[in-house]
Amino acid sequence: MLEMNICQELKLKNSPVAVVITDSVPEEAVEFVPSEMGGVCTLYGLKAAFEGKAVYFSGESHGCPGMKGGLGFAAHVDMPGGIEYFLSCGRGQGYPPGERLKLTPEIAKAFRESLPNELIEAKYLLFRPLEQLKKDEKPKLVIFLANPDQLSGLITLFQFEKGTYDDVTAPMVAGCSSVVQLPLNESGKENPKAMVGIVDVWARPIFGADIFAFTIPYEDYVKMEVNSKDCFLQAKTWAGMKSRLV
Secondary structure, three states: OOOOHHHHHHOOOOOOEEEEEEOOOOOOOEEOOHHHHOOOOHHHHHHHHHOOOOEEEEOOOOOOOOHHHHOOOOOOOOOOOOHHHHOOOOOOOOOOOOOOOOOOHHHHHHHHHHOOOOOOOOOEEEEEEHHHOOOOOOOOEEEEEEOHHHHHHHHHHHOOOOOOOOOEEOOOOOHHHHHHHHHHHHHOOOOOOEEEEOOOOOOHHHOOOOOEEEEEEHHHHHHHHHHOOOOHHHOHHHHHHHOOOO
16 A cells, blocks of 8 residues: 555645556546547646546547657657647648747757657556556656645655755646656656656646646655655644645
8 A cells, every 4th residue: 555645744635646658458547538538638637637537548549739749659749830830930821820939940840859759668658546556557657736835845855865956857848748758758767857847838727827747756756755754844844834735
């Protein structure tokens, strides 16, 4: 049975969500279907998982054009007119309007090419509430939803065993990339970084105005649970912070 001390200490409203890479999905899991989840963005599936459902994706799942890249099912994003124009100024009549997230198509192209493009080596990606995790399921990542006070606690706890200062990053990428693609890439490194996610302006309205994601490798989550019992969370400074968590 997994301990959930972090949830109690930080007064998290939802159980963290585990990211499981698998070749089979449990019977109770539901496939991500935009019309049933609220929209085409992957984060609607993540939201359903935070509400208690097990939600899975595959290379055949439908969603926004960038979903398969953000989840590791495809190395490239197919967008009419080119992804570099979609992220910047647009290509004109007959093509999707530009999102104006990047100054020029050239900058947008360089940005897209800088992202990791490793593919997951399984048929499915499953979001499941961590407290519902089965014994035979081995998660790669754990995702938290947190307000700024809770986020400060998660960042400090993640840094508890580290002698460096830059172990957490908050990249400007698509919502799905911030909770899956980039954290998965980090998880294979010797010293993986934690990822603050849902800074994507398109994805932010899916969750509350004060909510961000915090994604870490599962192994780091296990360490954090152990450390949470004897650290700053039991000190006077945090007691003052904890009193205003609701």
